[in-house]
Every structure is written in C-alpha cells, then in structure tokens.
Amino acid sequence: MHNEVHARASSIRSLPVRASYLALALAGEEKLRERQHLVALCQRYGVAPPDNDADHFGAVFDAFQMSWEQHGEFSTYTFYAYDSESEPFSEPALKKVPVDWLANIGGQTMVAAHASVVAAADTDYQDGMDLSSLSAYFAGNSIVGSKVTGGAASVFTDFRIHVDGFSRFLVVDQNLKTAQAGRLLHRLFDIEVYRVLALLAFPIARKLYPELKKADRQLYAITNSMTQPDADDAKLLDELTALAAEVENHISSHQFRFAAASAYYHLVGQRLEDLREARIQGIQTLGEFIKRRLEPAMNTCASTSHRFNLISERVSNASQLLRTKVDIIIERQNQGLLSSMALRAKMQLRMQQTVEGISMVAITYYAASLVGKIAEACMARAACRSGNCRGRSDSVHFYRGRPRHQTHPPHYRKHDGLMKYPEPMAWEFIARFILRRPLANAVKLSISTSAPLFEKAPKGIKGVGGDCSNKLPSITLFQRARQV
Known part of the structure; x- marks a missing residue:
C-alpha cells in the first residue's frame, strides 16, 4: 500500500x-x-x-x-x-x-x-x-x-x-x-479515454428517453384512476406492480453505466485542471471545447438517471398508498365478519343457556316423579308384607319361574267392577327404570290401559292377602316398555 x-x-x-x-x-x-x-x-x-x-x-x-x-x-x-x-x-x-x-x-x-x-x-x-x-x-x-x-x-x-x-x-x-x-502526455491520454468512456452512457440515455416518457404517462394514468371512487383496486395494483418491475429493470440494467459516466466525467475535469491551461488568442482551450460538447451529454445522462430514480420513488409511493387503501378495505371486511361471528356466538350462548335451563327443569321433574313413584311402590310393598293389603288389587310378578304377588298402589280406581290405573305413562317410566337389567332376568308385569285390568288366574296360582289371587296380568309391562 x-x-x-x-x-x-x-x-x-x-x-x-x-x-x-x-x-x-x-x-x-x-x-x-x-x-x-x-x-x-x-x-x-x-x-x-x-x-x-x-x-x-x-x-x-x-x-x-x-x-x-x-x-x-x-x-x-x-x-x-x-x-x-x-x-x-x-x-x-x-x-x-x-x-x-x-x-x-x-x-x-x-x-x-x-x-x-x-x-x-x-x-x-x-x-x-x-x-x-x-x-x-x-x-x-x-x-x-x-x-x-x-x-x-x-x-x-x-x-x-x-x-x-x-x-x-x-x-x-x-x-x-x-x-x-511524461506527466503531460499521461494527462492528455487520460482526458481522451475518460471522455470516450463518459460518453458511453449517452446513447443509452437517448434510447431510454421514450421509455421514460411512457412510464411517466402510465404512472399518471394509474394515480389518476386511484382517485376515482369506482376504481378497481386489484387491477390498478397489478398495473402498478408491472410498471414498478419495468422501471426497476431499466434502473438495474443501466445504473452502473450512468454512475461510471459521472465518475469518468469528474476525472476529465480533474485532468483538465491539472493541465493549468492558458488561452491562446484565436482558438478554444481544451477545457472549453470539452465542456461545451461533453457537458450537455453528461447532463442528459444525469437527468435520465435522476428521472428514473424519481419515477421509481413515485411508483413506490403510489404502491404504498394503494396497498394502504386495500388494507383498510380488508380490515373493514374483517371487522364486519368478526362482529357477525360475535353476534352468532352470543346467540348460541343464549340458546345453550336456555336449553340447559329447560334440561335442568325436565331432569328435576322426572327425577322427582321417579322418586315419588319408587316411594309409593315401596310403601305399598311394605303394607302388603304386613298383611294390610285387603281391598287392593294385586298383580302377579313372575321372577325366575316363581310367582310373586305385588300389591298395587292405593290410587287405583274401579272401572266396571275391576281396578283401572289412570296414569299408564308414569308406569312406563318406572318400567324403563326397572328394565335396566338383562332380558333374561326381566320382570313381566301386566297392565292393561284399554281393557279390564285383571282376568281370572289359572289354577294352581294362589294369591296372598285377599282377593288378589284370582287375577293374572294379560299384557306384559316389558312389551309395553319396548313399544314405548
């Protein structure tokens, strides 16, 4: 070094x-x-x-x-x-x-x-x-x-x-x-080569001038359309993206040549200063000649490069504005969607709370009814075992091949000389509770809701506790439960 x-x-x-x-x-x-x-x-x-x-x-x-x-x-x-x-x-x-x-x-x-x-x-x-x-x-x-x-x-x-x-x-x-x-010859040759190298960008600048005007017109048309209320934002964004890609392609392809031209032109100016020129009467100096011919070309190159950079910045600003507009529209749509989702969730919550309340009422009602029926059945069974079931109607309960008498609750009423149960659906609910065990151990009870409840019992079957021994169930409760 x-x-x-x-x-x-x-x-x-x-x-x-x-x-x-x-x-x-x-x-x-x-x-x-x-x-x-x-x-x-x-x-x-x-x-x-x-x-x-x-x-x-x-x-x-x-x-x-x-x-x-x-x-x-x-x-x-x-x-x-x-x-x-x-x-x-x-x-x-x-x-x-x-x-x-x-x-x-x-x-x-x-x-x-x-x-x-x-x-x-x-x-x-x-x-x-x-x-x-x-x-x-x-x-x-x-x-x-x-x-x-x-x-x-x-x-x-x-x-x-x-x-x-x-x-x-x-x-x-x-x-x-x-x-x-030796130094003088070196400076003269440097001026010549750097002058030519600086001018290499001038044909490129002249070639790009129509493209520059075209890009400027396209950008003006796009930005003008953005101000319209019925503009198609998606289409404008596509056009703006294509324009940005075209402008950036020109910049990346020729930016090096324009930057090199500026550097070479600066070197030409330095070498001319090193000559320390003094005018000879009647002719132009080397610096005057070069400045008069070279400076306009360099200004054209610098202007073309600057305008392309300026258009690139304008395209970037327009793209940012358009994307901001699209983002605001999307955010509004998302806000409306979230509001509707929140309303539906609130309605679902209310419906769920209502269903839960109704379910609790229904469960409480059926549980209370079941407990009441079980309590009545237990009281009736206890009364029958104590021998205090006269005046009541019994049904025969077949369990594992052996008949067993079961006393009916006291709220049976007579109909045409026979006992009639007024609430068959409640007994069906009890049957569902009783018939949870396997079918082989199922209990067969007979209850008739549309015909006389009791018929004559077959011979050999004796009741316990009065006149309940001459009655036999005609329809099994198990079959009735299956129908339900």
Missing part, C-alpha cells in the same frame, strides 16, 4: 518523443490471455515479465519503451519512440512494435491516439503566430489548444479520428523538462 503512490509513473527518457496510446475493453477471459500475451512479448525481447498479480508494468525494449496498465473496464498500452523524424506523425511509435504481436492483442479498441512532443524550433512556432500552418498536421481541420504547465508547452489537437484510426496531439516544447513531458 505504501508503494501505491509511486505506481503508474509516467517516465520518459528524453525529448523529443513520440507516443502511441491504445485503450482496449476486455472481458474476464480476455484479461487472462492479455497477461499471457504480454509475457510472450517480454520473453521475445528477454525482458523480465510482470508479476501474476501486477496491474501495471513498464519496460524498455530494443526500439521502443512500453507502459501497460490494467483498469476495471479496460487496459491501456503506451508505446514511446525517441528517434527524431521530420514530420511529427509520419512515423508513429506504434510502428516500432512487432506487427504480429499487435495483431494478436485481444479486446475491443476504445481509444487510439498518437502524440508527438517536438521542439518549438522544429515547427517554427512562436507566440502569436498564425496557427493555420499547424492545421496541416491535422489534415486541415480546425484545431483547439492552449498553453499548459505554466507556459512551458503548448498543446494542439482537433479531437477527430484520422484515416489511420487514431486521434492526434501535438505538444510544442518551449521549456519542458523530461518528467513534465
């Missing part, structure tokens, strides 16, 4: 010098092949190759000097040649490099530039002279330029690509030192 401040030093050996600059866009695999290609050049000239983790390298070969730098999106090659020629751009430094090695360089060329540092006497340059003679070095094009590095040199260019595919920079040495010349 300490040596990072000394990295990428722009050092040239002497003046005058000619330089050729290449900036290549490389993918992941191409970067690996680039390093191998660089190692092959070093082996060809017997020069120590760069380390495997190095991102910059410089070496002097037989007829040229080379500097290599690897950046995030691109790699740069700068070639220097020191033999003087009559014309600044007639024999560029790139011709000193082996042709077969240049042909196999991978990647896509982004920037290609030639620069020549010549003495003022070689070009007959003087302050205030007619600059039309310098236009001949740029194919007659209009030139821009300025005094740089405190007046130690003058820089001229036309910012055009010539027939050989390279742009041109002419540096007139008036009082340059060698280190100053």
Whole structure:
C-alpha cells in the first residue's frame, strides 16, 4: 500500500518523443490471455515479465519503451519512440512494435491516439503566430489548444479520428523538462479515454428517453384512476406492480453505466485542471471545447438517471398508498365478519343457556316423579308384607319361574267392577327404570290401559292377602316398555 503512490509513473527518457496510446475493453477471459500475451512479448525481447498479480508494468525494449496498465473496464498500452523524424506523425511509435504481436492483442479498441512532443524550433512556432500552418498536421481541420504547465508547452489537437484510426496531439516544447513531458502526455491520454468512456452512457440515455416518457404517462394514468371512487383496486395494483418491475429493470440494467459516466466525467475535469491551461488568442482551450460538447451529454445522462430514480420513488409511493387503501378495505371486511361471528356466538350462548335451563327443569321433574313413584311402590310393598293389603288389587310378578304377588298402589280406581290405573305413562317410566337389567332376568308385569285390568288366574296360582289371587296380568309391562 505504501508503494501505491509511486505506481503508474509516467517516465520518459528524453525529448523529443513520440507516443502511441491504445485503450482496449476486455472481458474476464480476455484479461487472462492479455497477461499471457504480454509475457510472450517480454520473453521475445528477454525482458523480465510482470508479476501474476501486477496491474501495471513498464519496460524498455530494443526500439521502443512500453507502459501497460490494467483498469476495471479496460487496459491501456503506451508505446514511446525517441528517434527524431521530420514530420511529427509520419512515423508513429506504434510502428516500432512487432506487427504480429499487435495483431494478436485481444479486446475491443476504445481509444487510439498518437502524440508527438517536438521542439518549438522544429515547427517554427512562436507566440502569436498564425496557427493555420499547424492545421496541416491535422489534415486541415480546425484545431483547439492552449498553453499548459505554466507556459512551458503548448498543446494542439482537433479531437477527430484520422484515416489511420487514431486521434492526434501535438505538444510544442518551449521549456519542458523530461518528467513534465511524461506527466503531460499521461494527462492528455487520460482526458481522451475518460471522455470516450463518459460518453458511453449517452446513447443509452437517448434510447431510454421514450421509455421514460411512457412510464411517466402510465404512472399518471394509474394515480389518476386511484382517485376515482369506482376504481378497481386489484387491477390498478397489478398495473402498478408491472410498471414498478419495468422501471426497476431499466434502473438495474443501466445504473452502473450512468454512475461510471459521472465518475469518468469528474476525472476529465480533474485532468483538465491539472493541465493549468492558458488561452491562446484565436482558438478554444481544451477545457472549453470539452465542456461545451461533453457537458450537455453528461447532463442528459444525469437527468435520465435522476428521472428514473424519481419515477421509481413515485411508483413506490403510489404502491404504498394503494396497498394502504386495500388494507383498510380488508380490515373493514374483517371487522364486519368478526362482529357477525360475535353476534352468532352470543346467540348460541343464549340458546345453550336456555336449553340447559329447560334440561335442568325436565331432569328435576322426572327425577322427582321417579322418586315419588319408587316411594309409593315401596310403601305399598311394605303394607302388603304386613298383611294390610285387603281391598287392593294385586298383580302377579313372575321372577325366575316363581310367582310373586305385588300389591298395587292405593290410587287405583274401579272401572266396571275391576281396578283401572289412570296414569299408564308414569308406569312406563318406572318400567324403563326397572328394565335396566338383562332380558333374561326381566320382570313381566301386566297392565292393561284399554281393557279390564285383571282376568281370572289359572289354577294352581294362589294369591296372598285377599282377593288378589284370582287375577293374572294379560299384557306384559316389558312389551309395553319396548313399544314405548
């Protein structure tokens, strides 16, 4: 980390010098092949190759000097040649490099530039002279330029690509030192490559402008529909979700390019400040030219990126409002549903309490009746055992094959000379209580509710206690209970 401040030093050996600059866009695999290609050049000239983790390298070969730098999106090659020629751009430094090695360089060329540092006497340059003679070095094009590095040199260019595919920079040495010349060339090449990289976002911004207007109109239509009382919230939410997905797709696809363009434009401004330009009468400075052409494009890119972010925020706000509206409607529906459920639960509770009250009354009534009937039967049985059952009617109780007399309660009444029981349903309830035991041990009693209760008893059956021995049941109570 300490040596990072000394990295990428722009050092040239002497003046005058000619330089050729290449900036290549490389993918992941191409970067690996680039390093191998660089190692092959070093082996060809017997020069120590760069380390495997190095991102910059410089070496002097037989007829040229080379500097290599690897950046995030691109790699740069700068070639220097020191033999003087009559014309600044007639024999560029790139011709000193082996042709077969240049042909196999991978990647896509982004920037290609030639620069020549010549003495003022070689070009007959003087302050205030007619600059039309310098236009001949740029194919007659209009030139821009300025005094740089405190007046130690003058820089001229036309910012055009010539027939050989390279742009041109002419540096007139008036009082340059060698280190100053190296830094000056480095700044000029940085301005060129960063200017081109910043402009990569401009075609994208122009392409996205119709999409931006379309998204803006869709958002306006959706928000306008949200204010209508009969709007279909589900449909609006679907449209808003689709619009949000489309806008976020554009942002995620191009946000990196717009952010990189802003960073590169900032670097261009820094390099222009480092030149310390001074105006040459009659022509634009490099900073003025670049600012006039580059700034509108950068403003367009920044505006497009900002408007997409703004639309994304507006879509998010509209989605939140619409979801809030839908949530309120759902909460109202849930509140009504809970109210109806609470009312039904309250009605069910009241019905349950009523049924429980009625059940308690019924159970109490039947329990009291059962206890009363059992008590009467027990009293009648006790009276019969004591021999005080005369005047009562008995029924024969067959139990396990042996007849047994049972005295009827005293509330029997006579009907046509016979005893008639007035409450058959009560006896049926008692029969249900008595007949809980198995059928094999069932007790058979005879009670007739629609005919005379007693008939003549068969011979051999004798009653106990008076005239109850001549009566025999005709219908079994067991059968009557089963009918019930």
